[in-house]
Amino acid sequence: MDGMRDIVAKNLRRLRHEKGWSQEELSFRAKVDRSYISQLETSAYSASVTMLGKLARALGVDAGDLLKR
Amino acid sequence: MDGMRDIVAKNLRRLRHEKGWSQEELSFRAKVDRSYISQLETSAYSASVTMLGKLARALGVDAGDLLKR
DNA sequence: TTGTGACTTGCAGTCCGTT
DNA sequence: GAACGGACTGCAAGTCACA
Numbered sequence: 001m002d003g004m005r006d007i008v009a010k011n012l013r014r015l016r017h018e019k020g021w022s023q024e025e026l027s028f029r030a031k032v033d034r035s036y037i038s039q040l041e042t043s044a045y046s047a048s049v050t051m052l053g054k055l056a057r058a059l060g061v062d063a064g065d066l067l068k069r
Numbered sequence: 070m071d072g073m074r075d076i077v078a079k080n081l082r083r084l085r086h087e088k089g090w091s092q093e094e095l096s097f098r099a100k101v102d103r104s105y106i107s108q109l110e111t112s113a114y115s116a117s118v119t120m121l122g123k124l125a126r127a128l129g130v131d132a133g134d135l136l137k138r
Numbered sequence: 139t140t141g142t143g144a145c146t147t148g149c150a151g152t153c154c155g156t157t
Numbered sequence: 158g159a160a161c162g163g164a165c166t167g168c169a170a171g172t173c174a175c176a
Binding site for chain 2: 065
Binding site for chain 3: 038048
């Protein structure tokens with residue numbers, strides 16, 4: 001029902017795996033809690049654009065890349 | 070401090086003006102509160118990606134376009 | 139290493155009206 | 158038409174223990 005949530009979840013996990021990072025590694029770099037990253041990757045929440053910006057910067061991509069289908 | 074918020078604010082206002090729509094018109098089409106659109110355009114809040122999706126769809130653009138610098 | 143349930147806090151988001 | 162106000166509800170934000 002909430003497509004955007006799932007798109008972010010998939011892109012987040014895909015980009016993180018491409019880096020070969022664990023959730024722990026990303027949580028450290030982005031300065032957000034590891035379990036919260038897990039919750040985003042399982043579509044539990046609809047992240048804010050501020051959170052999107054933090055994660056994108058840690059991953060070295062544009063925030064918009066996290067929204068691409 | 071929160072750059073993403075400002076980027077969304079500017080893109081939202083720019084795209085809305087390109088359509089020649091008032092905040093009222095956009096709020097009706099996107100089914101979100103008019104005063105909230107005002108608050109987003111003045112960088113008062115950091116919208117969720119779900120909200121971003123609703124606004125992008127109403128404006129006929131990709132959600133990522135609202136995050137472009 | 140990751141997912142989940144539980145919990146608290148703060149802000150997103152709505153609804154009213156006024157400037 | 159747009160900004161701004163208070164008051165309210167619900168969910169994102171943030172953290173923890175445990176499976």
